[in-house]
Amino acid sequence: MTFGLLLAGFLATASAGRVALASEGAPPSRRTLALTLAGAGAVIVVGALVADAFLDALSISPESFRVAAGLVLAAAGLRTIVWPRPSGPFAASLVTPELACLAISAGADEPPAAVLAAGAIALAVVAITALAVPPALTGRATPFLAALQVIVGVALVVAGVRDV
Numbered sequence: 317m318t319f320g321l322l323l324a325g326f327l328a329t330a331s332a333g334r335v336a337l338a339s340e341g342a343p344p345s346r347r348t349l350a351l352t353l354a355g356a357g358a359v360i361v362v363g364a365l366v367a368d369a370f371l372d373a374l375s376i377s378p379e380s381f382r383v384a385a386g387l388v389l390a391a392a393g394l395r396t397i398v399w400p401r402p403s404g405p406f407a408a409s410l411v412t413p414e415l416a417c418l419a420i421s422a423g424a425d426e427p428p429a430a431v432l433a434a435g436a437i438a439l440a441v442v443a444i445t446a447l448a449v450p451p452a453l454t455g456r457a458t459p460f461l462a463a464l465q466v467i468v469g470v471a472l473v474v475a476g477v478r479d480v
Contacts, residue, residue, distance in 0.1 A: 319430055321471060322422055326438035328465035329389065329414045330356060331396070333458030335442055336451040338402045338409035349446055352407040353439055359411055360435035363419025364428045371424055378424035379479040385421035386472030389414050393465030400458045410442065414465070421472065 317325075338344075344352070371381055392414040402409040422431045445454045 317422060317425055317472075317475070319434065321468065322426060322430060323434040323437060324464055325389070325418050325422070325468040325472075326360075326415075326434045327441060328393070328461045328468055329412065329418050330410060330435075330438040330442050331458060331461040331465070332442045332445040332454050333456070333461050334396060334400070334402055335409050335446055336449075336454035337400055337458055338406050339446065340451045340455060343451070344406045346447075348406055349443070352410050353443055355407060355411045356415060356442075357435070357439055359416050360419045360439075361432065363416055364423035364431035364435070367420045367423030370420060377480070378421070379476045381417075381424060382421050382472050382476035383480070384476075385414075385417035386469040386474075386476060388417045388469070389472065390466045390469030393462045393469060396462035396465070397459055400455075400462070418468075 367378075371378060392412065419431065419435065422434075
């Protein structure tokens with residue numbers, strides 16, 4: 317996976333648009349936003365650092381998990397295209413199964429520094445847009461980021477199938 321595809325994946329799964337839609341009705345406090353970003357960061361760090369040991373413990377090859385992660389990303393992206401407004405607590409708009417799957421899959425295939433850098437850039441974009449851009453404007457990016465997530469998911473599936 318190239319760094320560009322990795323970054324695109326994290327930008328799409330840590331969707332600033334979905335976060336904006338989650339905050340439109342009742343904007344989260346700065347503390348809630350910070351805790352949510354910290355939670356998402358922890359998911360990325362843990363996924364990147366323990367991916368190999370995690371997959372070994374489950375007896376899953378990185379290639380097979382890449383296919384599974386791609387399916388999760390594609391399905392979640394399609395769900396967001398059809399139903400863009402996230403439900404549940406604010407943190408659920410950012411700390412998601414697709415974020416965990418991408419972090420683990422990338423952590424199994426790429427150097428941790430690359431995974432952490434791409435994740436940090438994506439979370440910085442979310443933080444900046446959440447603090448500086450009106451949610452109504454950022455929310456308009458949701459379908460495009462969801463489509464990008466589907467594309468990244470399909471790319472992961474194809475790469476995984478090719479490598480199996």
